[in-house]
Amino acid sequence: MAVMPSHTVTGLEARSLTVSRHGDDGPVRILDGVDLRVPGGTLIDVVGPSGAGKTTLLLALARLLPGVEGALALDGEPAAAIDPRSWRVRVAYLPQRSALLAGTVGANLTLPWRLKVRAEVAPPNASALRAALDRIRLSDVALDRDVARLSEGQSARIALLRTVLTLPRVLLLDEPDAALDEESAEQVGLLTREFVDAGGAVVRVRHHRADGHADRRLRLFGGALSEEAS
Amino acid sequence: MTTQLAGGVVLIGWPQLALASAFVLVTGALALWMQLGVTKDLAVAAVRTYVQLLLLGLVLRWAFAADRWWWVVGILAIMILAAARIILKRAPDAPSGLFLAAVVSLSVTGIAVTFAVTGLVIGAEPWYSPRYVIPIAGMVLGNSMTGIALSLERVFSDLDSRSDEVRAMTALGASAWEAAHPSIRSALRAGLIPAINSMAAAGIVFIPGMMTGQILAGADPLEATKYQIVVMLMISAAEIIGAVLAVLMSYRRRFTADGVFLERGFRP
Helix, strand or coil, X not given: CCXXXXXCCCCEEEEEEEEEEEECCEEEEXXXXXXXXXXXXXXXXXXXXXXXXXXXXXXXXXXXXXXXXXXXXXXXXXXXXXXXXXHHHHEEEECCCCCCCCCEHHHHHHHHHHCHHHCCCCCCCHHHHXXXXXXXXXXXXXXXXXXXXXXXXXXXXXXXHHHHHCCCCEEEEECCCCCCCHXXXXXXXXXXXXXXXXXXXXXXXXXXXXXXXXXXXXXXXXXXXXECCC | CCXXXXXXXXXXXXXXXXXXXXXXXXXXXXXXXXXXXXXXXHHHHHHHHHHHHHHHHXXXXXXXXXXXXXXXXXXHHHHHHHHHHHHHHHCCCCCCCCHHXXXXXXXXXXXXXXXXXXXXXXXXXXXXXXXXXXXXXXXXXXXXXHHHHHHHHHHHHXXXXXXXXXXXXXXXXXXXXXXXXXXXXXXXXXXXXXXXXXXXXXXXXXXXXXXXXXXXXXCCHHHHHHHHHHHHHHHHHHHHHHHHHHXXXXXXXXXXXXXXXXXXXXXX
């Protein structure tokens, strides 16, 4: 058995993340030197008032924002050494809405493998997709169903499933269960937990009360993270 | 009557020109009476028509007489720069720094299509013959300008309205090209519609301008038709090539070097 060096850092690490955007009266600082460590196998919830910058934090971690200051590392490897697109493949951000594109459920689930970045990777076949849909209790959703005919809860589950199927190291979920019916919210929570139990790292922005899946709860306020008082 | 025939062309005298202006005066009076609020614009536009076209007439007369290649090239350059300015005005949401893209796409299509028509189809001698090059370049650039302006306006407004989708695709690992592709397609379609419409409606809904002019100038209608077909196909090509070049040269400006779409608030 291989002996792992004790200093090996797994998961996602952010140091002094600072983000500003242009406001009406000059630049507005949204994140002000945020430090965060998300080891593999942990789920961290980030809560905070609307407009506190929770989405901005996820976007900065996914390298989906321009002009972010600070340092990011994945499994000990600095972000500067990783091509941004490969980074996004490994650190997957799932937006709160509009994650699915017009078209069928099948076309949406296989979209990631039609992108050049995964040209070398074989897409999951129809039976694998079927099995995945069964797993999140969407056995009644046909692969050729138009996504316009899905409920909000079904869309949210399928969008999360698609991201999980791409096998990222880190999942960044933006209010994954906001505005979902109870069953969908539960399925989204279970799928997320399964991903964590398999060694993945998750940062989840939430408004809801704790659902028992999170290992830590952090509060984002005034551009900085702090441990949420329980 | 002061009108006279000269080689089949009915010459218009100054009194006739003044008579035509009377119609504009009537329209202006009507606009004033109905409080349309456009009287001033109408007056300015009418005066501009007079001044600009008379100036054009003088410049063309002088350019035809001078018959020098550098004058022709200079006039083309001025037309291209003016068209590029109009394009940028018509796409107010477009990122800055598109002037070069507009000038390059106008120049490439303008020069290629104009000289293809004057050199290969008409066989003008010498190659810069101002009588052929300047009017044809005017038509080519005018249409190319419309196609470029429409498609540039569309590509950036479509990217803005699809910004959530663009972000979702980028998050899945899409490149700027992959994420922008649906907007690029929609922009090119928008740019091509006027060309397709005018080709489809030509001869049924309207008599194209150049053919009208040649018929009024006494040309045989069938000969005028052949000319018009050549010009129509060429200007449609100009519109299409111009739109494609301009969009491909500019969509990337809404993305960072890392392939991230620049949302409002993060634009330089």
